[in-house]
Amino acid sequence: MISALALCILFALDSAVALGPAPVNLRTAANYAILSKSGVSTVPPSVITGSIGTSPIAATGLTGFSLTVDPTGQFSTSAQVVGELFAASYSAPTPSILTVAIGDMGTAFTDATGRVSPNFSNLANGAIGGLVLTPGLYKWTSSVTVGNDVTISGAATDTWIFQVAGTLTVVAGKKMVLAGGALAGNIVWVVTGSVSVAAGAHIEGVVLGKTSISLLTGATANSRLLSQTSVALQKATVNN
Numbered sequence: 001m002i003s004a005l006a007l008c009i010l011f012a013l014d015s016a017v018a019l020g021p022a023p024v025n026l027r028t029a030a031n032y033a034i035l036s037k038s039g040v041s042t043v044p045p046s047v048i049t050g051s052i053g054t055s056p057i058a059a060t061g062l063t064g065f066s067l068t069v070d071p072t073g074q075f076s077t078s079a080q081v082v083g084e085l086f087a088a089s090y091s092a093p094t095p096s097i098l099t100v101a102i103g104d105m106g107t108a109f110t111d112a113t114g115r116v117s118p119n120f121s122n123l124a125n126g127a128i129g130g131l132v133l134t135p136g137l138y139k140w141t142s143s144v145t146v147g148n149d150v151t152i153s154g155a156a157t158d159t160w161i162f163q164v165a166g167t168l169t170v171v172a173g174k175k176m177v178l179a180g181g182a183l184a185g186n187i188v189w190v191v192t193g194s195v196s197v198a199a200g201a202h203i204e205g206v207v208l209g210k211t212s213i214s215l216l217t218g219a220t221a222n223s224r225l226l227s228q229t230s231v232a233l234q235k236a237t238v239n240n
């Protein structure tokens with residue numbers, strides 16, 4: 001009787017254990033919906049919920065936002081951003097805060113890209129449209145294309161790291177869909193090549209890009225776009 005109860009409790013505990021790799025710590029990079037080193041552009045109207053940071057480039061690297069600089073000089077605002085925009089040319093303490101955040105973004109990239117013993121290697125040769133992606137570490141030595149809707153399925157505590165050595169492309173109108181309670185904040189795309197979310201397409205997860213991240217007309221993203229070069233938005237929506 002008691003042992004049966006103990007077994008039940010063990011099973012209950014076991015089913016609550018999170019699946020997937022240890023989370024990637026974004027540290028202060030997690031304070032931004034979009035973070036970049038060489039600028040963020042928008043073709044209005046985009047809708048960004050969360051703050052934007054760019055460093056070491058100056059505020060001239062924030063284009064298309066019709067910025068209003070705050071009287072403190074520490075940040076600016078834009079009708080396209082529910083949040084604040086920060087650049088390395090703004091008043092203290094903004095530049096030093098951004099330097100730390102950019103460093104944290106680099107550390108997170110190095111962490112995520114350095115994870116070993118993938119659960120899945122070169123799955124579907126990178127053509128992942130139509131698949132259901134369960135929690136785990138995924139590694140592709142080539143590019144990855146979402147040519148059809150792809151489902152990322154798992155519990156709210158589960159994690160995914162997708163290592164992509166080439167480019168990541170979500171084809172026009174195609175979507176990443178979450179299932180089972182999976183959270184965008186527990187999904188990391190660490191991409192060495194450029195990231196392109198084509199017109200009307202949708203991406204879920206934290207994107208750690210070594211190079212550019214582009215959201216074409218009407219594309220949408222849940223979570224964060226963290227680029228070691230630039231981020232380009234065209235009438236795009238970014239929520240974190």
Ligand SMILES: *[C@@H]1O[C@H](CO)[C@@H](O)[C@H](O)[C@H]1NC(C)=O
Binds near residue numbers: 019118135136137
């Ligand atoms: C993924 O691989 C790791 C290391 O080999 C293993 O411990 C873990 O159970 C695997 N996870 C899944 C969800 O298969």
